[in-house]
Amino acid sequence: MSEAVDVVVIGAGPAGLSAALNLVRARREVVLIDGGRPRNAATLASHGFLSRDGISPLELRKLGREEVAGYPGATVVDRVNVTSVVRSGDGLLVRAQARGAAEPLEWRAAAVVVATGLTEVMPALPSLRAFYGTALHSCMACDGYEKADRPIALIGETDDLAEQALLLSAWSRDLVVFTNAIGEVGGADEARLGELGIRVERRAIADIEGDRAGMTGVRLADGEVVAREGGFLRPRYATALEFLDGLAPAADDDGLLVVDPEGRTAVPGLYATGDVTPPGPQQLIVAAGAGARTASAVHRDLLRVALGG
The missing domain is CATH 3.50.50.60 (FAD/NAD(P)-binding domain)
Structure with a gap:
């Protein structure tokens, strides 16, 4: 009944x-x-x-x-x-x-x-969940203050990464934008970010590096590790x-x-x-x-x- x-x-x-x-x-x-x-x-x-x-x-x-x-x-x-x-x-x-x-x-x-x-749909990185909620976050307005002036990453596969990076620059300009060979950042947007000291990394990502003490970097598919202490994800939503x-x-x-x-x-x-x-x-x-x-x-x-x- x-x-x-x-x-x-x-x-x-x-x-x-x-x-x-x-x-x-x-x-x-x-x-x-x-x-x-x-x-x-x-x-x-x-x-x-x-x-x-x-x-x-x-x-x-x-x-x-x-x-x-x-x-x-x-x-x-x-x-x-x-x-x-x-x-x-x-x-x-x-x-x-x-x-x-x-x-x-x-x-x-x-x-x-x-x-x-x-529901958040994250980039498919093996160790991402191990650092999500501690070193990596999805809400800049919520957690940007805690990352102020630190070396951070913005990781995403969307077409609004340049806009998100500009917003994130209010907290830190020691920032690398990782497109994982999927996200889109136009040439004009990349130049504008470069003027702020923000680099765009277009190579594919293999995984997140770190240990129990925290995140230490982003490992690219070719083996290079870009040192980062944390950052933000730009998930897709469902x-x-x-x-x-x-x-x-x-x-x-x-x-x-x-x-x-x-x-x-x-x-x-x-x-x-x-x-x-x-x-x-x-x-x-x-x-x-x-x-x-x-x-x-x-x-x-x-x-x-x-x-x-």
Whole structure:
């Protein structure tokens, strides 16, 4: 039997937690579904979150979950994967499966908020994960300060590496941009970077060098090692939204859900917030703010329906 609730929030990152918290405070019955696999799990510290600068992202999630769960209108379910969201009468039916459980879960909701975030697709380097979250990061705004004036790398296979390198130069100009023989940096952009003392390395990468003390360099396919103490990755991003196939919400060219400024999709009752919406990856505090804004829209829309408006 499916349980009837006001809202199901799918995803327990900053955007989903913020949406759920504001909705339960609006006296809504809310189910918060946490898949238990956050994108930033490898990161030791989160930065730029007011009053929580330097906190572990896992601790931030833990605190947020506890705050949501402390309200009587909230139900938090952990290690659960949503399998489908489909139309059911005037609302939506959410089907899910808890890992290790035989029986599926179902909720009938007046509204569903998708806050599932993104998956990072990294360059295929054997030792990359060993240094990710400590020496290597993907968010300059989050971790650039800690790399200030150090010899660092920017590694990516995208066509915006020059733009990213210019942004990164605010923290350090002792910078080498590695395209791994795939990323694109035009001649004019390379000249502009060169004026700042930033080198572009176009050869293929074999691996990341280092030991338990940390990263020491980038080893190229021809054997040369370029000494670097850390740096930033420019991953590609992917969504995992197959559970919405039955509703077919609009998405942009990057697979991000198209929403209005308050998080409404074109599907009645379906909302999205955080990294899964344009422009994509955001600082934690920005995602949390987006979740709060979407929660306000959900509450007002449900109230309008209840009052016959």
